[in-house]
Amino acid sequence: xxxxxxxxxxxxxxxxxxxxxxxxxxxxxxxxxxxxxxxxxxxxxxxxxxxxxxxxxxxxxxxxxxxxxxxxxxxxxxxxxxxxxxxxxxxxxxxxxxxxxxxxxxxxxxxxxxxxxxxxxxxxxxxxxxxxxxxxxxxxxxxxxxxxxxxxxxxxxxxxxxxxxxxxxxxxxxxxxxxxxxxxxxxxxxxxxxxxxxxxxxxxxxxxxxxxxxxxxxxxxxxxxxxxxxxxxxxxxxxxxxxxxxxxxxxxxxxxxxxxxxxxxxxxxxxxxxxxxxxxxxxxxxxxxxxxxxxxxxxxxxxxxxxxxxxx
Ligand SMILES: [Zn+2]
Numbered sequence: 428x429x430x431x432x433x434x435x436x437x438x439x440x441x442x443x444x445x446x447x448x449x450x451x452x453x454x455x456x457x458x459x460x461x462x463x464x465x466x467x468x469x470x471x472x473x474x475x476x477x478x479x480x481x482x483x484x485x486x487x488x489x490x491x492x493x494x495x496x497x498x499x500x501x502x503x504x505x506x507x508x509x510x511x512x513x514x515x516x517x518x519x520x521x522x523x524x525x526x527x528x529x530x531x532x533x534x535x536x537x538x539x540x541x542x543x544x545x546x547x548x549x550x551x552x553x554x555x556x557x558x559x560x561x562x563x564x565x566x567x568x569x570x571x572x573x574x575x576x577x578x579x580x581x582x583x584x585x586x587x588x589x590x591x592x593x594x595x596x597x598x599x600x601x602x603x604x605x606x607x608x609x610x611x612x613x614x615x616x617x618x619x620x621x622x623x624x625x626x627x628x629x630x631x632x633x634x635x636x637x638x639x640x641x642x643x644x645x646x647x648x649x650x651x652x653x654x655x656x657x658x659x660x661x662x663x664x665x666x667x668x669x670x671x672x673x674x675x676x677x678x679x680x681x682x683x684x685x686x687x688x689x690x691x692x693x694x695x696x697x698x699x700x701x702x703x704x705x706x707x708x709x710x711x712x713x714x715x716x717x718x719x720x721x722x723x724x725x726x727x728x729x730x731x732x733x734x735x736x737x738x739x
Contacts, residue, residue: 428457429626431572431602432674433664435636436484436682439591441578447689450594451573451682452602453674453703454626459568460674466562467673474555475504479543480669481559481676483683486544486552492518493548504546511545560684560699563677570713571703572601575685575726577718593717595640599660600652601713602626605705606659628664631675637666689716689724701725 431454437445455463471477492514493499499507515538522531544552563569574594581590588596603626610624630640644663651657669675681700688697704726705713711729716722 429454429606429624430457430460430629430674431626432629432672432678433598434631434669434675434678434682435591435594436679436686439589439594441581441583441590443578445686445690446579447575447577447686448590448594449573449575449682449686449689450591450598451571451678451685452598452628453563453678453681454570454572454602454605455566455674456568459566463566463569463677464673467559467677470555470558470562473558474547474551476543476555481556481673481680482540482669483556483676483680485540486556487683488541489549490541490545493545500548507546507548556680557696557699559677559680560696563681564699564702566703569703570605570705571681571700572598572605572705573682573685573714574598575689575714575716577689577716577722580718591636592639592643595643596647596652596654597715599628599644599647599657600654601705601715602628603652603655603657603660604707605713607655608707610659623659626660627662628660629672629675630664630666631669631679632666640664685714685726689726697725704729 431452433450433452435448435450437443437448439448467481468477471479471481490511492511493507495514496502496507496510499510502510519531519535519538522534525531547555574597576590576594578590581593583589586593606624606626628644630636641663644660647657667675669679684693684696684700687693701714704711710731711726714726715730716724716726718724718727
């Protein structure tokens with residue numbers, strides 16, 4: 428039995444606020460689930476983040492208030508939190524009095540979402556994400572699946588579905604193929620022994636996609652996807668709260684890293700997680716970049732040839 432944790436990065440709307448929409452899934456055999464959870468918990472503890480969610484997009488930002496604190500790096504965690512909160516409180520009070528309510532709401536949200544990480548400097552936060560990506564990259568038992576849609580090349584007038592529907596169908600198809608490939612073929616096991624590797628999808632709880640993906644999965648079970656019949660994935664996706672499930676946070680990290688590689692050519696984290704992309708016959712089949720046919724990124728290159736290589 429295998430569990431594939433799914434999360435997204437970027438906006439599925441065309442054009443939306445990002446050039447790419449990425450839906451990523453990280454699959455682990457259930458007998459390795461505890462190993463993964465323990466390893467992530469250990470890294471979080473090293474950064475005093477035991478009860479915090481690893482929300483990579485918020486962690487990787489630069490926090491202006493930290494830059495304004497003199498000698499921020501030399502302060503201890505308690506002092507850092509106190510100094511940053513002091514600046515933030517003053518800024519919120521100033522914005523509260525200003526006529527622009529929209530700006531106040533944006534800033535308030537940024538402060539809330541980054542609150543768990545303000546005791547860590549920008550370099551420490553980058554190191555935290557790198558440590559997690561390194562751990563994921565070493566999980567030889569795990570497989571990464573993803574559909575990365577370049578919305579510049581997504582033509583809504585010709586497409587039969589939206590970017591997020593296309594991404595989900597692609598991800599389900601590739602996961603199904605993977606489960607089929609690792610299932611022992613007839614005759615390899617004694618009669619009566621279970622011969623199929625089953626998989627389950629676990630999705631970050633997002634009300635707008637929950638119903639859509641549940642309905643899509645029901646239709647895939649009945650009619651197959653465009654590419655394959657569904658014989659190994661069981662049930663409709665289960666939806667969980669990402670705050671409570673570390674592995675969903677890892678799917679979030681993978682989606683973020685893939686998107687940042689494609690949009691900003693950020694290679695450091697990409698190099699760490701991309702080796703986990705599912706491969707078959709020497710070709711990367713688990714991760715696809717939906718874009719112009721002449722794209723020379725590492726994902727497109729490794730779709731065509733093997734093994735994948737990045738420019739040094
Ligand atoms: Zn590409």
